Structure formats: structure tokens, C-alpha cells
Amino acid sequence: MKLKDTIHRDLYKHLFIVALVLLCVYSSARVTGAELADVFNNLDQMGLFLQRFLSPDWSYIPKIIEPMLKTIKMSVVGTTLGVVFAVPFAFLATTVVTRNFFVTTIIRFLMSIVRTIPNLLLAALFVAMFGIGEFTGVLTIAVFTFGMVSQLVYEAIETIDHGPIEAAESVGATKMQIAFWSIAPQISHQIASYSLYAFEVNIRASTILGYVGAGGIGVILNSSLSLMRYDRVSIIILAILVVVITIDWISEIIRKRLV
Amino acid sequence: MSINRKLKSYLPIIVVLAIILYSAAGIDYSEAGNMSFDMVKSVFSGLFHPDWAYVYDGSGEDLLSLLLLTIGIAFLGTVIATVLALPLTFISAHNLWKSNTIVSKIGKFICNVLRAFPELVYAIIFVKMVGPGPFAGVLAIGVHQIGMLGKLYTEEIESMDEAPVESMTAVGANFWQTMFYARLPQLIPTFLSLALNHFEIAVRSAATLGLVGAGGIGAPMIFAIQSRAWDKVGIILFGIIITVFLIDAGTGYLRKKLQ
Numbered sequence: 001m002k003l004k005d006t007i008h009r010d011l012y013k014h015l016f017i018v019a020l021v022l023l024c025v026y027s028s029a030r031v032t033g034a035e036l037a038d039v040f041n042n043l044d045q046m047g048l049f050l051q052r053f054l055s056p057d058w059s060y061i062p063k064i065i066e067p068m069l070k071t072i073k074m075s076v077v078g079t080t081l082g083v084v085f086a087v088p089f090a091f092l093a094t095t096v097v098t099r100n101f102f103v104t105t106i107i108r109f110l111m112s113i114v115r116t117i118p119n120l121l122l123a124a125l126f127v128a129m130f131g132i133g134e135f136t137g138v139l140t141i142a143v144f145t146f147g148m149v150s151q152l153v154y155e156a157i158e159t160i161d162h163g164p165i166e167a168a169e170s171v172g173a174t175k176m177q178i179a180f181w182s183i184a185p186q187i188s189h190q191i192a193s194y195s196l197y198a199f200e201v202n203i204r205a206s207t208i209l210g211y212v213g214a215g216g217i218g219v220i221l222n223s224s225l226s227l228m229r230y231d232r233v234s235i236i237i238l239a240i241l242v243v244v245i246t247i248d249w250i251s252e253i254i255r256k257r258l259v
Numbered sequence: 260m261s262i263n264r265k266l267k268s269y270l271p272i273i274v275v276l277a278i279i280l281y282s283a284a285g286i287d288y289s290e291a292g293n294m295s296f297d298m299v300k301s302v303f304s305g306l307f308h309p310d311w312a313y314v315y316d317g318s319g320e321d322l323l324s325l326l327l328l329t330i331g332i333a334f335l336g337t338v339i340a341t342v343l344a345l346p347l348t349f350i351s352a353h354n355l356w357k358s359n360t361i362v363s364k365i366g367k368f369i370c371n372v373l374r375a376f377p378e379l380v381y382a383i384i385f386v387k388m389v390g391p392g393p394f395a396g397v398l399a400i401g402v403h404q405i406g407m408l409g410k411l412y413t414e415e416i417e418s419m420d421e422a423p424v425e426s427m428t429a430v431g432a433n434f435w436q437t438m439f440y441a442r443l444p445q446l447i448p449t450f451l452s453l454a455l456n457h458f459e460i461a462v463r464s465a466a467t468l469g470l471v472g473a474g475g476i477g478a479p480m481i482f483a484i485q486s487r488a489w490d491k492v493g494i495i496l497f498g499i500i501i502t503v504f505l506i507d508a509g510t511g512y513l514r515k516k517l518q
Binding site: 031032042049125215240 | 278327332397496
């Protein structure tokens with residue numbers, strides 16, 4: 001085997017792709033005004049930040065427990081609401097259930113629109129509409145979960161075994177009965193697992209939702225940042241880290257037992 | 260016996276329901292009452308009558324140029340992250356450091372720390388370091404994604420097929436030879452696919468980083484929301500949805516070709 005038979009078999013094509021990527025890098029560097037020198041010129045700013053950041057204000061811990069719990073509660077309620085709405089829509093988004101290409105396409109299109117809106121912008125929009133507070137956070141998380149879980153669930157439905165559906169159909173089951181008795185039992189484990197996954201993602205996301213006023217730990221993160229209390233910022237981030245890792249760990253254990 | 264078993268199978272469901280109810284009870288719903296029907300009506304009428312004049316006016320502050328800037332931020336950030344994640348990956352993959360297990364632990368720890376901070380926090384730090392503007396956004400996305408990509412790449416290396424490496428070592432290849440002829444050809448398609456996936460994620464986050472002054476479409480979005488200019492919010496949201504949609508479709512197509 002020669003060298004050109006291994007990694008160099010499409011050398012010109014690869015060179016062209018590399019050149020294209022480099023061109024994109026160059027033009028995005030121009031557009032964004034990237035200046036590497038800026039980073040090194042301001043290293044003392046970074047040092048100052050790190051210095052204050054690395055001396056956390058431990059006495060602040062009791063004050064962050066309450067908002068942290070609020071954040072977790074928001075994620076629980078938001079995830080539940082999102083999943084409750086996502087599952088029926090996911091059933092409508094597959095031709096396996098609807099037998100109707102038209103309905104499926106419309107539902108999928110709506111779901112992908114919901115998915116494309118970044119959740120922080122959604123939160124900002126909801127804050128403007130409903131006001132500052134936890135309820136807004138719950139709504140944002142619910143919509144965000146809806147987009148995420150509905151896609152995962154309909155993809156799961158498409159990979160199921162069609163035997164039970166045919167069996168139910170042949171004895172005259174309605175679409176509703178098929179959905180309940182032939183499809184739902186096959187994907188219930190996956191729904192549970194995806195809900196946990198969504199919950200993990202939501203815990204991460206909800207910690208910053210407060211930044212735009214949607215309640216929880218993000219609110220005090222925002223106020224500590226604007227007061228330049230980096231000692232508090234670091235303790236808040238540490239708390240977020242601990243909660244995220246703990247929840248990831250618990251849900252990992254549960255998910256392993258589900259499979 | 261049977262009652263006991265029944266209890267055992269229902270117990271998780273009861274616990275989950277209890278957690279959900281407890282959380283739902285702990286949330287402050289008072290602001291839900293503040294929502295007025297007129298407000299929602301004006302929001303929706305604005306969202307569905309977007310301000311088309313904002314799409315392009317040649318000032319460089321219009322929708323198209325800001326969306327392009329957002330894509331530029333995401334692209335450059337992802338490129339920086341992809342390049343910098345590689346060395347970190349080779350440090351944190353435990354199958355490359357069989358004799359020195361501590362090295363891979365350090366590498367993984369760095370990845371975890373980098374990943375722990377929300378992108379928004381990085382954006383705030385970098386806005387202080389290099390001044391407000393798109394470059395701060397690039398750095399924020401870049402640094403955050405080093406941790407994300409580093410973790411995913413490491414998992415990829417650790418779960419890769421070792422057979423080609425072993426057969427090369429058996430005929431006397433050294434570390435670098437196995438790296439270039441056995442490992443990289445196996446890894447590159449997956450790495451590129453993950454990088455593309457993260458480019459897509461970066462576009463979404465670049466759209467929100469403007470909230471803290473790190474460039475992109477986020478800043479005009481938040482100003483429009485705060486000044487209740489719903490027609491402008493509508494057109495910006497429309498632009499973001501279309502951009503994310505196109506990027507999703509484009510990276511999805513490329514990722515399918517890579518497999």
C-alpha cells in the first residue's frame with residue numbers, strides 16, 4: 001500500500017476543502033474584528049478577575065440555597081409540563097400514527113420552529129410578556145423541553161416494531177387505541193429516559209435564565225456580576241457546578257436502570 | 260407478597276409525582292395574574308407583522324449584516340475550539356496514557372472546569388477583557404466549546420477500535436505512526452461531525468450573547484424587547500429562525516455525507 005492509498009486518496013478535494021475553511025476563518029475573523037493582541041494586552045484584567053474569583057465568599061452560601069432550590073423546582077415543573085405536551089405532539093409527528101403525510105409535515109414544521117429559538121431569547125420574550133419571575137422561567141423551560149423531547153420521541157416512534165400495530169389494526173383498533181396499546185408501551189422507557197436527559201439540560205439552562213429575569217439562581221448571578229462581586233460569582237458558579245454534577249450523576253444511575 | 264411487589268413497582272412513580280407536586284407548589288405564580296390580554300395581543304400582532312424595513316438598510320446595523328456577524332462569531336469560535344480541543348483530547352484520553360494515568364485525569368478535569376461555566380459568564384468576562392464587541396463573543400464560544408468538544412472527542416478516542424493500532428504496533432510502528440495511520444483516519448470523520456454539530460449549537464448561543472454586549476443579533480433583539488417594538492422583535496426572531504434552520508439543514512447534510 002502506498003501513501004496515496006491511505007489518507008491522501010482525495011488529496012485535491014481535501015486541499016480544496018481546507019482552503020475553503022481557511023477562507024471562511026479569514027472572513028469571519030475580519031467580520032468579528034478578532035485581534036489576538038487584545039487578549040494578551042488585557043491579561044492583567046484577566047488576572048484581576050481570577051484573583052478575586054479564586055477567593056470565594058464562603059459566608060454567602062446560606063443565601064444561595066433558597067434560589068438554587070427554586071431553580072431546581074422550576075426545572076422540575078418546566079420539564080414535566082414540556083414532556084406532557086411533547087408526547088401527544090410527537091405521536092402526531094409520525095406517519096406511523098397519523099397515516100397522514102400532510103398533518104405530520106405541518107406538526108414537524110411547527111416543532112422545528114419552536115426548537116430553533118434560543119432559550120435565553122425565549123426567556124427575554126416571556127419576561128417582557130408575563131413579567132419578571134419564576135413562572136416565566138417555568139414557561140420558558142416548558143417550551144424548550146417541548147421542542148427537545150418531541151423530536152427525540154418521534155424519532156423513537158419511527159424505530160419501533162410494527163408487529164403490534166398491525167396486530168391491533170387487523171382486529172379493528174382505532175388510531176387512539178393503537179397509539180395507547182401498540183406504540184406507547186414500546187417507547188415508555190425511552191420517554192422516561194429522554195425526560196431525565198431533558199431535566200439535566202434544563203438544570204444547566206435554568207441557572208442562567210434568571211439573567212434576563214426569569215427567576216432562580218441566575219437572578220443573583222446577574223446582580224453579583226453587575227456589582228463586580230466576583231467572590232460571590234465564584235461561589236454561585238461553584239454551587240451550580242455541584243448541583244449540575246449531582247443531578248447528572250443521579251439521572252445517570254436512574255437511566256442505566258431504565259435501560 | 261403481591262402487595263409488596265405492586266408497591267415496589269409503583270414506588271418510583273409515586274416518588275416522582277411527589278417531587279413534581281412539591282415543586283409545583285413551591286413556585287410563585289403571582290405574576291401569571293399580571294398578564295393582560297391586550298399585551299399578548301399586541302405582542303402577537305407585532306410578531307406577525309414584522310418590520311421588513313429592518314432587513315437591509317445598508318448601515319451595517321441591519322438584520323442581514325448582524326446575522327452574518329452572528330454566524331461569523333459562531334464559526335470562528337467553533338474553529339478555535341476545534342483546534343484547541345485536539346491537544347487537550349490527546350492529554351485526556353486514558354488509552355493514550357496507559358503508563359501515566361494521572362495525565363488523563365488532569366486533562367479531563369480541565370475539560371470539566373471549562374465546561375462548567377455557562378457561555379454567558381465567559382461572555383461577561385471577555386467583554387471586560389477585550390471590550391464589548393463580537394470578538395468577546397468569539398472567545399466566549401471558543402473557550403466554552405473547548406471543554407464540550409474536548410469531552411466528546413475524548414469519549415470518541417476511548418471507545419475507538421484498538422485493533423488497527425495493535426496490529427500496527429505488532430509490526431513495529433511507533434506512537435506517531437499509529438496516530439497518523441490507525442487512529443486519525445478512524446477519528447477524523449467523527450471529529451468533523453461533532454465540530455459541525457457544535458457549530459450549529461454555537462450559532463444559537465451567538466444569537467444570545469449580544470445580551471451582555473458580546474456582539475451579534477442578541478443586542479438589537481433585547482433592545483427591541485425592552486422598548487416593546489414587537490414588529491422589530493418579530494423580524495429579528497424570523498431572521499434567527501431562518502438562519503438556524505438553514506444552518507441545521509446545511510450541517511445535517513454535511514454530517515450525513517461524513518458518515
